[in-house]
Amino acid sequence: MKELIDEKGLRIDGRRVDELRPLKIEVGVLKNADGSSYIEMGKNKIVVAVYGPKEVHPKHQALPDRSVLRCRYHMAPFSTDTRKPPQPSRREIEISKVIREALEPALMLEEYPRTAIDVYLEVLQADGGSRCAGITASAVALADAGISMRDMVVACAAGKASGQVVIDLNDVEDKEGEADMPIAIMPNLNQLTLFQLDGILTPEEFEKAFEMAINACRAIYNAQRKALMDKYFGKAEVGEE
């Protein structure tokens, strides 16, 4: 098995076990969308566009009492090291569903009856943890579109590599490591909206990984909030008026 953590306790990309990858979030990057955002989380690069609320086509999908949320997670053919066929794979369809279900609890869909809200996530470059980065960016794009939200949604993964609990796994750690656990939370309401676990953790490791992931989510939430503040209120005036 590949050694993922060296004798100094550093990971293959030089991070400590509890260190996040460099994060950058931008808001309103696409002119034609109602809301949009761009996220760079390590080597992940994802653009998210939100359209809506708008009329539902096909009409039979419309719900009389609330809006329907539709998500499309898609990886560009050039996003991986070997070309990925452009048609949606089984994996992408599943991740689209998982992302939709992670965002739905935060949105006040009952405010927009008989409409649809579309969220398109386009992964330009993938490096492990793209669903988490995608959820984080989608929440920002939805806020940019002005859709009523109970709270933001932030996601981050924790896992286990070379016997140690690590945070924010990259591609290699995800593939070679022992466990990967992406979670998404609503930070102010303190609720969990996504919870997956691939691999095996002992109860103690799980407790530790879960706590680390929650703390990481809170750090990412601050970046989300700052990105929105910068866009809407200008860099100089972040915080109170």
Added chain:
Amino acid sequence: MPEVERKYVTPGELIAEGNYKSISNVIRINNRFYATKVGLAEISHEGIRVIPLTGPYIPRVDDLVIGKIVDFSAFSWEVDINSCFFAYLSAQGVFGKEFSPDRESLLKKFSIGDLIYAKVIAYDRTRNPLLSVSGPGLGRIPKGEVVRISPAKVPRLIGKKGSMIKTIESATNCKLITGQNGIILIVGPPDGILLATQAIKMVESEAHLAGLTKNIQSFLSKYKEEQS
């Protein structure tokens, strides 16, 4: 003046704790108030509200809107009002109760592509909005230039008791007709239209700043000086 506390908020942010009334764009969980949109939160003795800085146009009864006729049937027109719903304008409301599709053609009044200034007379969650063009100033728009802004920023463009609109109108010799749905019509001389468009775009980009009317006034007077 009653005391009003203001702050910038993002969705999910805690605005205040205590016994307040929630007015708009706020959710209440056990006496804690959270914002649901990006915007300016206002805490006063009346309650808590968030003035959104972005968002779609959701029709309300009595709103005046500018819309475009996109289709018609035997009894009504379908109007695009820059919202998630198409609005209907019934032929009975335009031609009178006696209207019969065999005697009169809807095309006589409005054809596809026409812009109209209309009032929302009925809307609820279950049906699409219904418009009316009976009233002073309502009906087909014959001329002018259309500018679109974010519907959330229309109140800012109008200003307190219409102060912002009056400022722009008097400085540019134009007449501004604002639709609550974010579509603004400017009628006047060509250079006035250009200047008014710039001023409107400025209002849109600086909507969150205090003292906006003053900024616009100085922008307009500076332009005037350059011209003369």
